[in-house]
Amino acid sequence: MGKDRIAxxxxxxxxxxxxxxxxxxxxxxxxxxxxxxxxxIGACQTGAGAALxxxxxILGSAQVVRLSGAGSVPDATAVKAAVASGKRGxxxxxxxxxxxxxxLVRALLDKPVNSG
Amino acid sequence: xxxxLHSEWAKALTLGLLGLLSTVAAHRTVAVxxxxxxxxxxxxxxxEKTRSELGRYAYTISIGYILAYAxxxxxxxxxxxxxxxxxxxxxxxxxMNSVLASAMxxxxxxxxxxxxxxxxxxxxxxxxTPPGDLSLLWRPVLYGFPFLAALAAGYQHGTRWGxxxxxGTAAVWAAFRVVLGHVGxxxxxxxxxxxxxxxxxxxxxxVIAFREVAESPPGTEFFEDKIRRIRRKGLILVPLxxxxxxAASQGWLAGAxxxxxxxxxxxxxxxxxxxxxxxxxxxxxxxMTGLVSGVxxxxxxxxxxxxxxxxxxxxAIAACGGAVLMMxxxxxxxxxxxxxxxxxxxVSLGLATRDxxxxxxxxxxxAGGVIAAFATAGAAGAGAIVVAHTVNENHGRRITPTxxxxxxxxxxxxxxxxxxxxGWR
Numbered sequence: 001m002g003k004d005r006i007a008x009x010x011x012x013x014x015x016x017x018x019x020x021x022x023x024x025x026x027x028x029x030x031x032x033x034x035x036x037x038x039x040x041i042g043a044c045q046t047g048a049g050a051a052l053x054x055x056x057x058i059l060g061s062a063q064v065v066r067l068s069g070a071g072s073v074p075d076a077t078a079v080k081a082a083v084a085s086g087k088r089g090x091x092x093x094x095x096x097x098x099x100x101x102x103x104l105v106r107a108l109l110d111k112p113v114n115s116g
Numbered sequence: 117x118x119x120x121l122h123s124e125w126a127k128a129l130t131l132g133l134l135g136l137l138s139t140v141a142a143h144r145t146v147a148v149x150x151x152x153x154x155x156x157x158x159x160x161x162x163x164e165k166t167r168s169e170l171g172r173y174a175y176t177i178s179i180g181y182i183l184a185y186a187x188x189x190x191x192x193x194x195x196x197x198x199x200x201x202x203x204x205x206x207x208x209x210x211x212m213n214s215v216l217a218s219a220m221x222x223x224x225x226x227x228x229x230x231x232x233x234x235x236x237x238x239x240x241x242x243x244x245t246p247p248g249d250l251s252l253l254w255r256p257v258l259y260g261f262p263f264l265a266a267l268a269a270g271y272q273h274g275t276r277w278g279x280x281x282x283x284g285t286a287a288v289w290a291a292f293r294v295v296l297g298h299v300g301x302x303x304x305x306x307x308x309x310x311x312x313x314x315x316x317x318x319x320x321x322x323v324i325a326f327r328e329v330a331e332s333p334p335g336t337e338f339f340e341d342k343i344r345r346i347r348r349k350g351l352i353l354v355p356l357x358x359x360x361x362x363a364a365s366q367g368w369l370a371g372a373x374x375x376x377x378x379x380x381x382x383x384x385x386x387x388x389x390x391x392x393x394x395x396x397x398x399x400x401x402x403x404m405t406g407l408v409s410g411v412x413x414x415x416x417x418x419x420x421x422x423x424x425x426x427x428x429x430x431x432a433i434a435a436c437g438g439a440v441l442m443m444x445x446x447x448x449x450x451x452x453x454x455x456x457x458x459x460x461x462x463v464s465l466g467l468a469t470r471d472x473x474x475x476x477x478x479x480x481x482x483a484g485g486v487i488a489a490f491a492t493a494g495a496a497g498a499g500a501i502v503v504a505h506t507v508n509e510n511h512g513r514r515i516t517p518t519x520x521x522x523x524x525x526x527x528x529x530x531x532x533x534x535x536x537x538x539g540w541r
Contacts, residue, residue, distance in 0.1 A: 001474060002471060024400070024404075024464070025401070025465075026408075026456065026457065044151070044401075045181070045185055045516065046152060046178070046181045047177070048150070048151075048152030049152040049405075050401040050470070051152070053151040053154060053155045054155065054404050054405055056152065056155040056156060057155035057405070061164075069177060069180045069181065070180040070184045070185045071179065071180025071181070071184035071515070072514065073512030075514075080232045086256075094474060095517055096513065099512070104234075
């Protein structure tokens, strides 16, 4: 859900550095696994279902993380910690797209290249 | 017999049976409701996670959804959302070690949550100022249904397509309304005409979506052993489907808030239309997570099993219809895998449909909440909905925008009733 808005917000963080494309969950997860894309971002009501379900199966649960969900408030510190831990697939609740995506993409850009 | 079937006991026992079967399905890793949990289940088979760890994960990703999205709708309508029961069944079934114990707890959980919601509604109705015309809460979203396909066209293809589809919907709606005015015998010809318009525009979008073919689609070999595993579990899945359709036929169970609006206002045709639109919206996610994991969903492709129930009030016909639809699912898994990988237009139409359903529900229920609160408690009631919405928006949307107006309206109804009891006017 909200794929176009996620891509739009990601590009807005740094139009020169960020290339964001919308794909089906399966295509996007395979692209990350094959090295054709760096990261996967998905959204749904729980932040873990449609957002992460397919990525979880393709990339493995160690590579993905749920950043927000219904009934919770997004935490910027947790977002940055998830990025620092080397995760490559990110799931969030659709109502939190506007708040989380800029923080997430900025953290990904600021991450040292060789930090996993 | 008829009176027994329509009693609160029959409702609680039927939904209890749904809880029992869903829990057994989750325990045996045949089916789980949560798309995110479904693809984690193989970790249990591989020994990478224990039942305790996976049960904790299931609870973490489900509890917020149940409390901040799903539960307010049964509390306002008396129509249980299938996610409340099946997500609870996921947690119980995955966490518990004994299939017998998990079945008993699953049954008790479903009966308890059904009884608790019905008790809440009974309590609210006893207040000196009862909730008034509850249908006002649902009506704006109900009359927005017909534009679901047009909204999806806008999300999928852009503004120009959205405007064209909106104009097309309005034109077809008007044409059907004129025809029904002359020959129709429906209780609400305006809404019925709108649903026909939705069907026409939706069918056009589906045809366009199917015409888009992937240039170099990924292979489907990855799915083959998973498809065989799912098919072997038909003995659990088919009865589950029958119970779901039966419960829907009696107006006890719905699949999404938009369907609750249809059932709660006796517009079963609208609920059926939304169930079929949901099928387009959820088919890609449910189908793909099932095919990559080998674990299916108790509810099949959401929500055509429920749609079979909305289509008839006869419980036996509904149950047979649900069972047949689940068999169709099991037989068509290979075809579904090919659609998922070779028809990108269908997948993107599904995503656009989910976005449009979410947007329509959030805006429609906000409008309904304001109108219903005004009818119950005047301008102060309407203002309370606006304030609650604003506070939620400014504090991280802890409650989903779709459910917030319903929660706030319930609050207004209870406070207005208690104020009246205290002698305030």
